[in-house]
Amino acid sequence: MALRAPDISDASSIAAISIEVWVGTYLKRGVNRFFADYVLEQFTTAKIAALIDDPDRFILVSDNAEGIDGFICVASSSVAPVEGCSDMEIATFYVQPRHHGKGIGTQLLKAALNHCRACNVQSVWLTTNAGNDPAIAFYLSQGFEKVGETHFRIGDEGYLNNVYAYRLGSVQ
Template identity: 30%
Template sequence: MTSAPPEHDAVRIRRAGADDAAALALAGAATFLETFAGILDGPDIVAHCRNQHAVELYDGWLADPQCVAWLAETVHGAAPVGYALIAPPKLPLADLRADDLELKRIYLLSRFHGGGVGRELMRHAVEQARERGAGRLLLGVYAGNARALAFYARNGFGQVGERRFQVGANVYQDAILALELGA
């Protein structure tokens, strides 16, 4: 028997709007740090977050009609704890298709893992990709992130390629995964 999460851990998910860039950037940087502290070099994490989780980057995505984001936030206090974002793909695949979309980001603070929030963020992303007529939903993930790889496998994703991904001064191996959405 599972118990309900404490009331202060209750989370709601809503579509992100133009004024949510700072919340998305904060959640992105916080989850990246939480996930990779002790795995990646600290200066590399700082440099990566400064560049890849800059508010201006999220401003651009939120202003782009081809991109959609959902924000997970606490019910009490509306603190950002995670999000998902889909966008046109920018992955090094030889068979990239015109109807592909990329799950650019799906992040959730570990305190909220296991309660269905990640699954719900994924559901929103998959549903939106289907509504947009995508044949596949793609993503890149650090090949050493076993927890994320297991989550994606449970959600039907399979590996279709690899890429080298730079974080700060170092280069790491990523797996490129795809979920076939069908007709």
């Protein structure tokens, strides 16, 4: 596993991982048109390429011998849905499920937190679906604290999300 910044040629791989992880995590009982349309509209190669080019985004991918198996995206100008958080958000953090437990997520998160420290912010925040127990357990094990709740919106529908914050110290 090697961590590196992505280039535009990685956009389709990142889009594919995004679709795989999002569908596998949140659509446990089948895929309906509502969610399929959302996923196919959100996770396009063009949208991912725009994120890679966005100067307010810090993105790292985990690369193995076969290709990208995970990535993390930090946004530096996100208004948190609860008070007391910085504008630094872990906006997206996906590792292919078959690569869970190999340390990929831990290494991506550690690198992202070091980036945030270098930006001299006091904390970084993220949201995750309130029912995503594996992600919640991971974030808590890494030192995140639940600081509130919000709703992830798709159209007129809202889905409960927890807000977690990590208080940054020195570079480790």
